[in-house]
Amino acid sequence: ATLIIGVTGGIASGKSTVTRAFARRGIPWVDADDTAREIVEPGEPALAEITARYGQRILHADGRLDRRALREIVFAAPEERRWLESATHPRIRERLLERLAAFRRSEAPYALLVSPLLFESGQASLVDRCLVIDVPEAVQIARTARRDDVDEAQARAIVAAQMPRRERLQRADDVIDNAGDEAGLAAQVETLDRRYRALAGLPAPR
Ligand code: ATP
Known part of the structure; x- marks a missing residue:
């Protein structure tokens, strides 16, 4: 194994x-930071949820997540940070589990x-x-x-x-x-x- x-x-x-x-x-190997970026790429459900909450201001013109804009929103707002974590952490974990399962096989x-x-x-x-x-x-x-x-x-x-x-x-x-x-x-x-x-x-x- x-x-x-x-x-x-x-x-x-x-x-x-x-x-x-x-x-x-x-x-x-799999890098958890890379995975965290993957799950907010265009077309991913987490990005759709984030955009539904904060609007287009957290997107670059090309539709990719503007991390700096998002960071500024959640930086001083613990509630928003918690919400963001609830939208992203389970998906990161799920994606990592898939990768690790493939490694195990x-x-x-x-x-x-x-x-x-x-x-x-x-x-x-x-x-x-x-x-x-x-x-x-x-x-x-x-x-x-x-x-x-x-x-x-x-x-x-x-x-x-x-x-x-x-x-x-x-x-x-x-x-x-x-x-x-x-x-x-x-x-x-x-x-x-x-x-x-x-x-x-x-x-x-x-
Ligand atoms: P981070 O999580 O902050 O991105 P990291 O833990 O992945 O960093 P590395 O990027 O591997 O760390 O190393 C940090 C810096 O230290 C790099 O510039 C790297 O070249 C240098 N470095 C790493 N190991 C050594 C070493 N044994 N001697 C000298 N420089 C080193």
């Missing part, structure tokens, strides 16, 4: 980098559900094990500032608003320490790949 591994970590912890390393080993030894909010969203209940990408907050802040061209104070504020590092680690079955270089990361991915293949009952490829 195909194991499903949930992959999570805070901003700039290295989720995408780790996912690419597993993908190079032939491991399939596949020949892959294991597959990844990559989700920044694996624990906060309840998506951890969809997976067999949770892999946390861990870095000290100072590293997270430095990598965020460098990548996203924000200053250190902004990066620090984003990190402070997320689940605390300790709490994430408490929920981890497996941990990748991504404070080091990319070679160190690759070595940890190789070790985990062997462990996951063994757990799935398949020998590691030579």
Whole structure:
């Protein structure tokens, strides 16, 4: 049976980098953020519901969702945020379940559900094990500032608003320490790949 591994970590912890390393080993994956975008594409029922509530002002001229306009509406309005979550979260979950079911039917030894909010969203209940990408907050802040061209104070504020590092680690079955270089990361991915293949009952490829 195909194991499903949930992959999570805070901003700039290295989720995408780790996912690419597993993908190079032939491991399939689904990204919860991509799925969240898919379910509000034109033609999707969630977008129709959102448009029925807020009107054309949350659409771009080409009919795609204007995320910034929507964010501005829900930002200061907890009720609207809750409504939006009720329109989107069940659909994201359903779409993820479909993808994970297809993985489980596949020949892959294991597959990844990559989700920044694996624990906060309840998506951890969809997976067999949770892999946390861990870095000290100072590293997270430095990598965020460098990548996203924000200053250190902004990066620090984003990190402070997320689940605390300790709490994430408490929920981890497996941990990748991504404070080091990319070679160190690759070595940890190789070790985990062997462990996951063994757990799935398949020998590691030579
Ligand atoms: P987010 O969820 O914020 O999009 P992420 O968790 O997917 O981020 P990545 O995009 O993989 O994180 O990495 C964040 C940044 O840190 C990228 O610019 C990446 O190149 C860099 N990075 C990741 N791992 C390392 C490493 N071991 N050494 C140096 N830089 C790294």
